[in-house]
Amino acid sequence: MLVGLITLVPLAEITPDRVEQLLDAAFGADRHSRTAYKIRAGMPVVPGLSFAAMEGERLLGTIQAWPAAILAAEGADPITLVGPVAVLPEAQGKGIGQALMARLLEAADAGGSDAMVMIGDPDYYGRFFGFSADATGGWDVPGPVERHRLLARIRRAGGVCAAGLLGPDPDFASRAAAA
Secondary structure, eight states: OOOSSOEEEEGGGSOHHHHHHHHHHHHOGGGGGSHHHHHTTTOOOOGGGOEEEEETTEEEEEEEEEEEEEEETTEEEEEEEEEEEEEOGGGTTSSHHHHHHHHHHHHIIIIIOSEEEEESOHHHHHHHHOOBSTTOTTEEOSSOOOGGGEEEEEOSTTOOOSSEEEEEOTTHHHHHHHO
């Protein structure tokens, strides 16, 4: 449950340095070597799926989404990489991360993304948000990952590629320009 007056705003309203400070506080400054950073390397954040939790002027949490793709022999199958979901350590356990994820999924279900992937706790993200490892067994990633934590939420008719390398979406710029 959210405590106090917390509002969710587009992440674009928050300066990048404030987001970086929050991420350092939540995950440490060494976070850049994680596999998720390799999956989204060189990609811009997806503005319509990225949000911040604010209490007045205080940044309490963020959620980011990134253009990624399953790179297979038949081409690149676009998918949205969700994360990190970050909340200041002193604000954790108050439902902020859950509210951010619910807002992202609301935007995704309204046409923002029909296929999403994340690295996270399968019990939590499965129970509350419908993510599972069922579709990810044939995917390779550019770094270490506990396979049961590579989760997807696929709502796309016909699904996505069952096998391939999960990485930055090489066709994102051309699709964004056409939209």
